[in-house]
Amino acid sequence: MAGPIPKVTEALIQRWIQNGRGQGEGGLYFPWYTIFDVRGPSLRTRIWGTKVHRIHHLLSLLELILFYHNEFRPSVLDIREQFPLFPREECFDIADQLGIKHPTAPKTDCRIVVTTDQFVTLEKGMGRHWEAWSVKYVSDLQGRSLDKLEIERRYWRRRGIPWRLFTDRDLTPAMLHNYRFLHPYRERSALQHLPDDFIAYVSQHLRAEVAHHTILSKLCTPCDHIGSQKPGSAMQVARHLLANATWPLDMHQPLGPRAPLAFRMA
Numbered sequence: 208m209a210g211p212i213p214k215v216t217e218a219l220i221q222r223w224i225q226n227g228r229g230q231g232e233g234g235l236y237f238p239w240y241t242i243f244d245v246r247g248p249s250l251r252t253r254i255w256g257t258k259v260h261r262i263h264h265l266l267s268l269l270e271l272i273l274f275y276h277n278e279f280r281p282s283v284l285d286i287r288e289q290f291p292l293f294p295r296e297e298c299f300d301i302a303d304q305l306g307i308k309h310p311t312a313p314k315t316d317c318r319i320v321v322t323t324d325q326f327v328t329l330e331k332g333m334g335r336h337w338e339a340w341s342v343k344y345v346s347d348l349q350g351r352s353l354d355k356l357e358i359e360r361r362y363w364r365r366r367g368i369p370w371r372l373f374t375d376r377d378l379t380p381a382m383l384h385n386y387r388f389l390h391p392y393r394e395r396s397a398l399q400h401l402p403d404d405f406i407a408y409v410s411q412h413l414r415a416e417v418a419h420h421t422i423l424s425k426l427c428t429p430c431d432h433i434g435s436q437k438p439g440s441a442m443q444v445a446r447h448l449l450a451n452a453t454w455p456l457d458m459h460q461p462l463g464p465r466a467p468l469a470f471r472m473a
Contacts, residue, residue, distance in 0.1 A: 215312035229291035238289035275386035290326035381461040389450035424464040
C-alpha cells in the first residue's frame with residue numbers, strides 16, 4: 208500500500224477523483240499514486256508495461272519485482288497499480304467493524320484513500336478473473352500496517368476476489384536479475400534494428416538446439432559471425448525468445464550469456 212503525500216485534504220482527494228485517478232483500464236488507467244506523489248527512501252520506478260503499453264508507477268523494489276512477475280504470466284491481461292478501494296465509505300465501515308482507526312494523512316488527519324498495490328486482470332478459460340496483490344516487507348508486518356492490510360483483505364473478500372500478499376520471502380536473489388535481463392526484450396520492437404532474415408535464422412537455430420543446461424553464448428556467438436552481425440546480436444534474439452516463454456525457465460536460477468540454462472522440472 209502506498210503512503211500518502213504530505214497535506215492530503217478532502218479537496219485534494221476530490222480533485223484527483225475528478226481528474227480520473229484510479230479510473231480506467233488497460234492503457235487508459237491512471238494510478239491513484241504516482242512516483243511523484245510519495246516521499247521516502249524506497250526505490251521508485253516508472254517502467255513501460257508490455258501488457259497494456261503504458262507507463263506504470265511502482266513505489267518500492269518489491270512492487271517492481273511483483274510487476275515483473277505479473278508481466279511474465281501469460282494469463283495476465285492488465286496490471287493496475289496503486290488501485291484505489293472505492294467507495295471510500297466501505298473502507299470506513301470495515302475499519303469501524305474492526306474497531307481500528309481508518310488510515311489518515313499524518314499532517315492533516317484526513318482519511319486517505321486506501322489502495323491495493325496491484326489489481327490484476329487474468330484470462331482463464333472462457334472468462335476473466337481478478338486478483339488483488341498487496342506488497343510488504345516481512346519486517347513491516349506489524350502494527351498499523353497489519354490494520355491496513357486487513358482492511359484490504361476484507362474489502363476484496365466482500366467481492367469474492369482473491370487477495371494475495373507478496374513479501375520479500377517470496378524472492379530469490381536471482382529473480383530481480385532475471386527479470387531485468389529479460390524484460391527489455393519482451394516486445395518484438397526490441398529487435399527492430401536487426402534484419403528479419405537474421406532474426407528468423409537465429410530463432411530457428413535456437414529452437415532446435417536449446418536444451419536444459421545449454422550455455423547460450425556457445426550457440427549465439429557463431430550466429431553473429433554467420434549473419435555478419437555485431438557481437439551480441441544473436442543474444443538479443445535469444446533474450447526475446449526467453450522473455451516470451453519459448454522454454455520453461457526456472458526463474459529462481461540466474462540467467463546470463465555464460466550461465467547454463469535451468470528449466471523447470473515437471
